[in-house]
Amino acid sequence: MKTSTAAAAIPNARPFLYGQEASAITAALRSGQYGHTDTTDAFEAAIAAFLDVPDAVAVASGTSALHVALLAAGIGPGDEVIVPSLTFCASVQAILATGAAPRFADVSPRTLCVDSHHVLDALTPSTRAVVPVLYGGRAVDLADAEPALAERGITVIEDAAHAFGSYAGTRRVGATGKLTCFSFGPIKNLTCGQGGMIVPRSPEEAEKCRLLRGLGIVESPAQRAEATSYTVDGFGLRAQMSSLNAAVGLAQLDHFTETQTARKALWRTYADALHDVGGATLIDVDIEQSVPHLCAVLVAARDRDHVFRTLRRRGIGVGTHYPPNHQQPAFATWSRPLPVTEGVGREILTLPFHQHMTHADAEHVGMELGKAIVEAEADR
DSSP states (O other), X not given: OOOXXXXXXXXXXXXXXXXXXXXXXXXXXXXXXXXXXXXXXXHHHHHXXXXXXXXXXXXXXXXXXXXXXXXXXXXXTTOEEEEXXXXXXXXXXXXXXXXXXXXXXXXXXXXXXXXXHHHHHHOOTTEEEEOOBOGGGOOOXXXXXXXXXXXXXXXXXXXXXXXXXXXXXXXETTOSSSEEEEEOOTTSSSOOSSOEEEEOSSHHHHHHHHHHHBXXXXXXXXXXXXXXXXXXXXXXXXXXXXHHHHHHHHHHHTTHHHHHHHHHHHHHHHHHHXXXXXXXXXXXXXXXXXXXXXXXXXXXXXXXXXXXXXXXXXXXXXXXXXXXXXXXXXXXXXXXXXXXXXXXXXXXXXXXXXXXOOHHHHHHHHHHHHHHHHHHHHHO
């Protein structure tokens, strides 16, 4: 049940449950089988049907989805993978886990996503894949770059962790023929508690992903239960999705129309509330096409930290998603100048965004943001 929290603490993000998740987990627990089971298979089939695609491969997390998808695409040592610096560090760690190197790209200041220009600018002779990040839930259009990428055999692997349910043109993200990875972590548009999903491009790629997620074992868990042996056919990870997580995902998927409606409405309320807030620029998620994962604004770098601290003191859980990865110590080897990303890293604020919020909450946050900006400017 939603209640107004305008006068109380408003966290940056919270999972939203519809009530059936607990009974779904209980049923999965009572089965006595907690690994990959027919519940996981059912979740894969349900996601494939929702997206209108032939197949979907469930894995343990969104990071696992990227790691497995990169390996299935043949990415490994000596390869470079183009990825925006403005993303959660998991996108980069998945690339490094294959032995490949990240090639950081800049983003558009309007969308905080890469576009064809950024991808083409980042290409090198070693580029073997591009990982566009669908920031905030917005689909990324690389049509202008695709001929050059196809000519060089470069694979596009969508990091759609923010974008489950969003559209790219007339089809859902994941149904446009790209190798696509979703996250079903605690605060995503659809949560499994923890989990991820890969949408493969072919039956052969689906089989590769299944081998990789399951320690390279050819037989399914059900087949192994009826046999005296099994076959390990290559390298693999333990990256399967538990039946407990799949059970939560199935319960969530039943309510996704409600999720989509609520998240779109909350973002539109923010857009209205921020319309007259001077000093805050709302990042466009293309709300007609997207199921938004977050609401981000840019505030002048000279004011951002002051505004951040002020709002946190007032119980408003703003965040900074994300500090640029090319400026992180762990990734310094691959750093290069990215002027837009560096500017955004000094200006970004993400406002509280989750389905426990009321429209009054969003209006309250917008009002307090405006006040905090005025106070920051007055204090300079």
